[in-house]
Amino acid sequence: MNDDEIVILKKTSCRVDFSTDESQKVLDFETTNLIHFVQSIYHIATSKVVFIDNYFGFLSVTDFKPNVVCVQLWHAAGAIKQFGLLDPSIVNRSERARQRFIDVYSRFTYVVVGSEKMSSIFRSSFGVQNENILRTGIPRTDFFFNKKLVNDIKHSLHESYPIINDKKVIMYAPTYRDSQLNSANIALEIETMYQELGDDYVLFLRLHPAIKGKFDNKYPEFVYDLSDYEDINHLLLVTDLLITDYSSIPFEYSLLGKPMIFFTYDLESYTNERGFWEDFESNLPGPIARTTEEVIQQIQSNQFDMDKVKAYANEWNRYSRGNSSQNIVKAVYAEEERYEAMQ
Secondary structure, three states, X not given: OOOOOEEXXXXXXXXXXXXHOOOEEEEEXXXXXXXXXXXXXXXXXXXXXXXXXXXXXXXXXXOOOOOOEEEEOOOOOOOOEOOHHHOHHHHHOOHHHHHHHHHHHOOOOEEEOOOHHHHHHHHHHHOOXXXXXXXXXXXXXXXXXXXXXXXXXXXHHXXXXXXXXXXXXXXXXXXXXXXXXXXXXXXXXXXXXXXXXXXXXXXXXXXXXXXXXXXXXXXXXXXXXXXXXXOHHHHHHXXXXXXXXXXXXXXXXXXXXXXXXXXXXXXXXXXXXXXEOOOOHHHOOOOEEOOHHHHHHHHHHOOOOHXXXXXXXXXXXXXXXXXXXXXHHHHHHHHHHHHHHHO
């Protein structure tokens, strides 16, 4: 197992710098890099184990060899809005497009989960069976259980942003809206936040990677635009309070046992466009705010139910206990060894 070649296929927009590890090959899986693109297809066709972390349409035309194990890691520990076969927008797609979704999902040998709630969601979203669910925990959550690494990252961030030695950190991390992908305008009123909270807080802004626009920062002493920072989990370590909306960030942030506010100024329209798995308002680990003034009031009152945060963390991270990556490797290679033994 240690002798296997590791090949990373990535988009050029990927923020992670894989080139620091010389033991693995890194290829740009883009048609703009024809040589890399052809090499990528070759590796997909010849690999024994394929890990993916999102929806990739190329899988619909990929016929794996019988012994290939394809593992969907996904990119979140939980889900608030509907996706996959239950995404409301799928009704507007052509029959060919809907069939492509089904073909992609049928390639998954396993889908990794951190909870039974996510297991149920994946079975509905991807049309997979219970035997396709790998209850190993989510690899990206292992980071939060590595005490030395956590302390090192926190120390590094305090050195990079010394202001957080004196002030608390609010992170605003909204998800994207389909109609606003080219705009970095945000609904949170920064001037009002600055006037009311600027003496005690700084605001870390983390826009969704899908947003193409650049934020016009008029309050650089208060707002730090860290949208391009490689790993949001690092930033969560020094975040004292999270403001988000329909994002998946709370599922991991809850592991830190810190308060959060859900700024859902467009709840009705977003519900109609995207849809939720369950009643949105009744299952959140923090209060809802519909205006910037309500956000400020909740921060100033500091009346957060931390028992809800703890329960939320346990519910969505049941299998994520710091050894998820190890669990996945053992499970995947045990499957490969079983196949080889049958030949």
